[in-house]
Amino acid sequence: MPAKNEASANVPVTIYIPGPLRPFSGGRPRVELKNSPETLRDALDELWKEYPGIRDRVITEEGRLREHINIFVGNENVRYTGDFATRLAPGAEISILPAVSGG
Amino acid sequence: MNVGDTVGNYRVLAKLGQGGMGTVFRARDEVLHRDVAVKVLSSHTIAEKSAKDLLLHEARAASALSHPNICMIHQVGETGGDLFIVMEMVEGRPLSELIGKDGLPVESILRYGVQIAGALTHSHNRNVIHRDLKSANVMITPEGLVKVLDFGLARRIHKEVLPETARTLDSLGASDETTMESTGGLTGTIPYMAPELLKGQLTDQRADIWALGVVLYEAASGKLPFLGQTILETSGAILHELPAPLPAWVPQGLWAVVQRCLSKDPQQRYQRASEVLAALEAVQTASVVGGGATTSIPTGPATTVLRGVRAVAVKDGDVLLLVGTMKGAFLLRSHAKRANWNVMGPVFHGQAVYSLAYDGREGRRRLWASTASYWGTLLRSSDDFGRTWANLQQASIKFPPDCGASLKNIWQVCLGREDEPDTMYCGVEPAALFVSQDAGESWSLVRGLFDHPHRPRWVPGNGGLCLHTVVLDPSERQRMYVAISAGGVYRTDDGGATWQARNRGICVRHEPNRFPEFGQCVHKVVLHPSRPERLFLQHHWGIYRSDDHGDSWQSISNGVPSDFGFAMLAHPRDPDCVYVLPIESDEFRCTPDGRLRVYRTRNAGSSWEPLSKGLPQKGAYETVLRDAMHTDGLEPAGIYFGTRSGDLFGSTDEGKTWKLILGGLPPVVCVKSVVIGEPGNDGKIQAAAKKRQSSKAPKKGSAGKKRGKR
Secondary structure, three states, X not given: OHHHHHHHHOOOOEEEOOHHHHHHOOOOOEEEOOOOOOEHHXXXXXXXXXXXXXXXXXXXXXXXXXXXXXXXXXXXXXXXXXXXXXXXXXXXXXXXXXXXXXX | OOOOOEEOOEEEEEEEEEEOOEEEEEEEEOOOOEEEEEXXXXXXXXXOHHHHHHHHHHHHHHHOOOOXXXXXXXXXXXXXXXXXXXXXXXXXXXXXXXXXOOOOOHHHHHHHHHHHHHHHHHHHHOOOOOOOOOHHHEEEOOOOOEEEOOOOOHHHHHHHHOOOOOOOHHHHHOXXXXXXXXXXXXXXXXXXXXXXXXXXXXXXHXXXXXHHHHHHHHHHHOOOOOOOOOHHHHHHHHHHOXXXXXXXXXXXXXXXXXXXXXXXXHHHOOOOHHHHHHHHHHHHHXXXXXXXXXXXXXXXXXXXXXOOOOOOXXXXXXXXXXXXXOOEEEEEEEOOXXXXXXXXXXXXXXXXXXXXXXXXXXXXXXXXXXXXXXXXEEEEEEOOOOOEEEOOOOOOOOOOHHHOOOOOEEEEEEEOOOOOOOOEEEEEEOOEEEEEOOOOOOOEEOHHHHOOXXXXXXXXXXXXXXXXXXXXXXXXXXXXXXXXXXXXXXXXXXXXXXXXXXXXOOOOOOOOOOOOOOOEOEEEXXXXXXXXXXXXXXXXXXXXXXXXXXXXXXXXXOOOOOXXXXXXEEOOOOOOOEEEEEEOOOOOOOXXXXXXXXXXXXXXXXXXXXXXXXXXXXXXXXXXXXXXXXXXXXXXXXXXXXXXXXXEEEEOOOOOOOEEEEOOOOOEEEEEXXXXXXXXXXXXXXXXXXXXXXXXXXXXXXXXXXXXXX
């Protein structure tokens, strides 16, 4: 059993980067995180440590998710799962997407 | 051809190397007593006679090139069925060998890059395209001189050896391994090939500019920007992927040049090698001045290179119209006659551009734009008239953590006075003022206003709680005004430390107290620089004038069809002349009676005249927003305005007659007009005022005295 847990913990968390932000991720459409973040907050901190240009485009200076941006963990919008405190399972897939709103 | 052979005047001394194109020998020119390089293209490389003839033709064209950075071709000929090319013997090492695993120092990249771009400029001007530029074809002499080899020789060879040089990516993909093998010695060239070449499209000198971008990238990082395990992967990367950012120590300017060279669409690249040369020289100058200092923050794409937008060429004396819309910005350029306009745009596709400005102070040629989208609001600058825009890693305008506020929009970018060339202001939403003392590099919140005791009682207007207008007193450095919707006018007399509400006499209809100290929904304030004590104001309801620095206001709405409106403009020279664009009412925010009319007073508001010649007078239910009217300040003054329904109108005779300049735009939010080479919109008008002041001291006194003269 320990061996199995260790193996699953090693499955990296992946963040999918939307097109408009790829200039800030070196063109990468997805980023695999080296560490094993436990929460969305940890994952995002790791993302913008590596790609600082993404931060200000996703959250405000008060640290809130921008109004028209959604983050999903798997298929769940994190606004319903605890926002940045949303817990991540090994291998979790995080998507950053603009909302369908505005004119 | 073998060592010891003599061909014509040349005795073959030694074999120097062998590549995809053939074998290179060192030979002795027995007539001129100099060593030369002889490249022999073996007969199996070029089988068809027509191909051979073409190669000879192109080699002859290339032999006409004479430039210190181009390896000179002395002669082309044929011996025993083999073609040979006799070239200048270059002692040195190919750039490909000098580039280490981490790339070259910036100084070397720029020094070599400038020389390669110079060589391409020379050859392109003579219609010779290199077509196989790569680091292995760039020799560096021991003195650091660049010599570009093999000009114009690649075209036929590629077609022969790599039969369908990837006429399409699909054909390449049919069998990676086979294609790899069949291309033999040319595989090394694929990473330098431009996307259009891989697609089998017609190519021109811009394919060389792409290749130069690859060489610069390689020199800066030690890596090729697009490289896969197979040709298919490499080609796929060239066609679809963005290059990874260059290391942090590479100046942002150089990265911007490389990115522009590597635009997938040839239209978006530099169109001429001379442009790359100029850009590299500019970076070279900048890095010398900057002392090579680099930022500790990891840098990314410092610059956005616009896609799908053709640039317009701009020179001093041209008039530029900057048009911000809800879905991007447009730049229009005209000669001083202002008869025809070239249009560039949309810049910032889909983003709301609420504010635009031009800074021509101290020789700058800088555009500023605020852009708002899902991804936040950014202040961006361009030093090349909108071809490239700074794209900062981090937003430059942010509320400090203790404010409990986040930037929503930047409503106004305002330049400091001409004699404070590094000062700029931004009015933002939520209502606040930011100031920069380093020409827009860094910004700080003006605390005196943000901490004002009135602030909690300001209420948002229809457009949000915004500080939309910043007005500087040109004669008194410590005095400035801001207008907040809905908070009213505030003035500082101590450079921003303290602020006083200045709304006495401005009537509100939304409160029982018709004349509150503050809370007015001011839409626009303008000041005439030659009479800095005089301000005009367009209120939610009412048009006003102040002749005492805003201490008191008097209504001047008599004679307009409606006192509601947004836009207001001071004439650049006449302090009694102001333009407004009346809107029917709060509920019906359209021009009255479906007639689009500008109203002008030339007696400081005693009477108004409609200016409608050339403007639609039937079914024109338009709105013109607060920043969507401006003047170029020329003589006679050009007046321009844009409507919410996307029409841009202009007058070159101070409003007597109007023309539609451009229709069908997204809703226009902001219009600025500037003359290139002059200090800038705010600065320029102030400069004009100074001249006026020096020739004729401003007369104090009521508008009534002036009235009589009209």
